[in-house]
Amino acid sequence: MIVLVGPMGVGKSTVGQLLADRLGVGYRDTDDDIVAGEGRSIADIFVDDGEPAFRAIEKRAVHTALGEHDGVLALGGGAVLDADTRALLAGQRVIYLSMDVEEAVRRTGLNTARPLLAVNPRKQWRELMEARRHLYEEVATAVVPTDGRTPEEVTEAALDALELKEA
Numbered sequence: 765m766i767v768l769v770g771p772m773g774v775g776k777s778t779v780g781q782l783l784a785d786r787l788g789v790g791y792r793d794t795d796d797d798i799v800a801g802e803g804r805s806i807a808d809i810f811v812d813d814g815e816p817a818f819r820a821i822e823k824r825a826v827h828t829a830l831g832e833h834d835g836v837l838a839l840g841g842g843a844v845l846d847a848d849t850r851a852l853l854a855g856q857r858v859i860y861l862s863m864d865v866e867e868a869v870r871r872t873g874l875n876t877a878r879p880l881l882a883v884n885p886r887k888q889w890r891e892l893m894e895a896r897r898h899l900y901e902e903v904a905t906a907v908v909p910t911d912g913r914t915p916e917e918v919t920e921a922a923l924d925a926l927e928l929k930e931a
């Protein structure tokens with residue numbers, strides 16, 4: 765299993781799919797699992813039940829996916845906030861896809877499907893990155909910066925970091 769962590773919009777889905785294709789394995793995303801399992805959007809879960817309830821659902825989704833899947837698995841951007849979820853990642857190959865704040869604002873813009881960025885995205889991003897960077901680094905076995913790189917270049921860098929590339 766290769767697990768991808770990193771903030772919203774950093775390219776976990778895009779790179780995860782490319783990486784899975786390159787390795788000839790399947791791609792899975794716990795955000796998608798949660799939406800399928802709950803039958804409602806992540807934004808709806810946040811609004812209706814609140815973030816703590818979402819994190820509890822997410823923890824179960826990560827546990828299930830780690831047990832069922834063997835391929836590339838992308839986690840939600842905030843999954844690392846939960847100590848139990850972090851503990852589930854011990855012993856896994858975990859790639860942290862990183863980006864700086866300006867790149868984050870460019871990538872995500874004002875996307876209302878991302879409930880944590882609904883107001884003042886640049887300030888939200890700064891705070892989010894400051895609060896989470898050390899948690900991403902804590903669970904990661906490799907850090908792959910994505911700034912100024914295409915998804916294909918990020919995928920190559922991830923394969924290099926995993927030493928999964930021949931030659």
Ligand SMILES: Nc1ncnc2c1ncn2[C@@H]1O[C@H](COP(=O)(O)OP(=O)(O)OP(=O)(O)O)[C@@H](O)[C@H]1O
Pocket residue numbers: 770771772773774775776777778779795840841871910913914915918
């Ligand atoms: N290396 C890159 N350079 C520029 N744009 C990128 C790159 N990787 C992804 N993108 C674009 O950024 C946006 C977010 O990418 P993607 O959905 O893969 O991120 P994500 O980490 O899966 O986000 P989420 O947390 O919402 O699941 C998409 O529009 C995608 O095309």
Ligand SMILES: O=C(O)C1=C[C@@H](O)[C@@H](O)[C@H](O)C1
Pocket residue numbers: 771772795806839840841842843878879880
């Ligand atoms: O960064 C976050 O806290 C989130 C990221 C998304 O992947 C979703 O899991 C949800 O929108 C929360």
Ligand SMILES: [Mg+2]
Pocket residue numbers: 776777778793795838
């Ligand atoms: Mg995604």
